[in-house]
Amino acid sequence: xxxxxxxxxxxxxxxxxxxxxxxxxxxxxxxxxxxxxxxxxxxxxxxxxxxxxxxxxxxxxxxxxxxxxxxxxxxxxxxxxxxxxxxxxxxxxxxxxxxxxxxxxxxxxxxxxxxxxxxxxxxxxxxxxxxxxxxxxxxxxxxxxxxxxxxxxxxxxxxxxxxxxxxxxxxxxxxxxxxxxxxxxxxxxxxxxxxxxxxxxxxxxxxxxxxxxxxxxxxxxxxxxxxxxx
Amino acid sequence: xxxxxxxxxxxxxxxxxxxxxxxxxxxxxxxxxxxxxxxxxxxxxxxxxxxxxxxxxxxxxxxxxxxxxxxxxxxxxxxxxxxxxxxxxxxxxxxxxxxxxxxxxxxxxxxxxxxxxxxxxxxxxxxxxxxxxxxxxxxxxxxxxxxxxxxxxxxxxxxxxxxxxxxxxxxxxxxxxxxxxxxxxxxxxxxxxxxxxxxxxxxxxxxxxxxxxxxxxxxxxxxxxxxxxxxxxxxxxxxxxxxxxxxxxxxxxxxxxxxxxxxxxxxx
Numbered sequence: 001x002x003x004x005x006x007x008x009x010x011x012x013x014x015x016x017x018x019x020x021x022x023x024x025x026x027x028x029x030x031x032x033x034x035x036x037x038x039x040x041x042x043x044x045x046x047x048x049x050x051x052x053x054x055x056x057x058x059x060x061x062x063x064x065x066x067x068x069x070x071x072x073x074x075x076x077x078x079x080x081x082x083x084x085x086x087x088x089x090x091x092x093x094x095x096x097x098x099x100x101x102x103x104x105x106x107x108x109x110x111x112x113x114x115x116x117x118x119x120x121x122x123x124x125x126x127x128x129x130x131x132x133x134x135x136x137x138x139x140x141x142x143x144x145x146x147x148x149x150x151x152x153x154x155x156x157x158x159x160x161x162x163x164x165x166x167x168x169x170x171x172x173x174x175x176x177x178x179x180x181x182x183x184x185x186x187x188x189x190x191x192x193x194x195x196x197x198x199x200x201x202x203x204x205x206x207x208x209x210x211x212x213x214x215x216x217x218x219x220x221x222x223x224x225x226x227x228x229x230x
Numbered sequence: 231x232x233x234x235x236x237x238x239x240x241x242x243x244x245x246x247x248x249x250x251x252x253x254x255x256x257x258x259x260x261x262x263x264x265x266x267x268x269x270x271x272x273x274x275x276x277x278x279x280x281x282x283x284x285x286x287x288x289x290x291x292x293x294x295x296x297x298x299x300x301x302x303x304x305x306x307x308x309x310x311x312x313x314x315x316x317x318x319x320x321x322x323x324x325x326x327x328x329x330x331x332x333x334x335x336x337x338x339x340x341x342x343x344x345x346x347x348x349x350x351x352x353x354x355x356x357x358x359x360x361x362x363x364x365x366x367x368x369x370x371x372x373x374x375x376x377x378x379x380x381x382x383x384x385x386x387x388x389x390x391x392x393x394x395x396x397x398x399x400x401x402x403x404x405x406x407x408x409x410x411x412x413x414x415x416x417x418x419x420x421x422x423x424x425x426x427x428x429x430x431x432x433x434x435x436x437x438x439x440x441x442x443x444x445x446x447x448x449x450x451x452x453x454x455x456x457x458x459x460x461x462x463x464x465x466x467x468x469x470x471x472x473x474x475x476x477x478x479x480x481x482x483x484x485x486x487x488x489x490x491x492x493x494x495x496x497x498x
Contacts, residue, residue: 055343079343087336
């Protein structure tokens, strides 16, 4: 049996990272913004059936970019993690931090041990409550790298440009309408077309809601918020 | 490290049942184990009922739990919201019943999140039946759980209610049903008072009349407690969701019923 060629670990990791980054760069982007009443998630997604943004638990939402089957897999795993934890302890014990760490571990292990890394980035957001607890946004990369983001986050193909744009334009305590318009402008910053409600998937974690804070914003309401509906 | 372990629960994507997930992953968290020939007296919930009316279904239950001849709790809640459009009323061994209600709530929410869509009312009713069947062994040892399930069927546009036996057998009732130790008296009362397409006020009064009758005849069922200010709990399930009825409103109706009975002088 011939011996396999020797590939240095550095080279192998580099190749894998490049492969994953290329896969992610092909996909469309997602932005997340904190606004006055909670957290807003905006994805460029022409499909109204295959979601990129989803509810995980009472105060926690998930968003994924990259390869659909891979982040869908992670999304369901996250719901399972949260529901089992909430059932065996209490609902208040389910946190975004624990979930983000689990994602980080899983993606890190896949990246180092599998031949093909996941071509995804995921985001876990937890809205704080009305009495001052801070909101949390975690951004987990294809290799398990985990970052906690403040006020806003962007991921996907054009994330760097979007992040720069948000850095210049983000304001604290925006209303939902303003935050949404900013989010949509950020998503279209690298494109020369305007995005309408048909190209978008939008959801919020609304802290004024009872128990389950996650709410999708349907296309009609979106049109009104964007001011395109006449 | 094995493939499965590395992804811990991160595999097997086709399954949207929480109960199945627990069975595979943490079977010790599933109810339905325990009980024996000499199971000591455990806490029992007593009377719950469901009544169909014009806008949907009303569910109501007394607040007392008993252990043998003792009152175990005066304020126990027996009607639980299962999801936005359905509720469970529990009767039988209180511990396992509350556990089952919690598991059922999680099951429905889990399904909704994974699938992005709600189970049909029929699907929810069947799932609850399967969960009661899981408890059969414990039920034979004296830890029976027999809930009532009621909900608003969005497709049909009506309220529907289901009763169960300890084997998980599921029987749909058309108009009303009651479960628990005072259920016979509550059903007798409902049989006389129930009318088709009652408005909310009348349906609520009918439900409370039935619970007061059950408390009158059955030692296990608690009536309105004017001294402590504890009243039966009443919930409405309609097109617009699962609604709580305020204690003040329940108190007013209970007082009216008791006053009418005092005036009539016949005790009921």
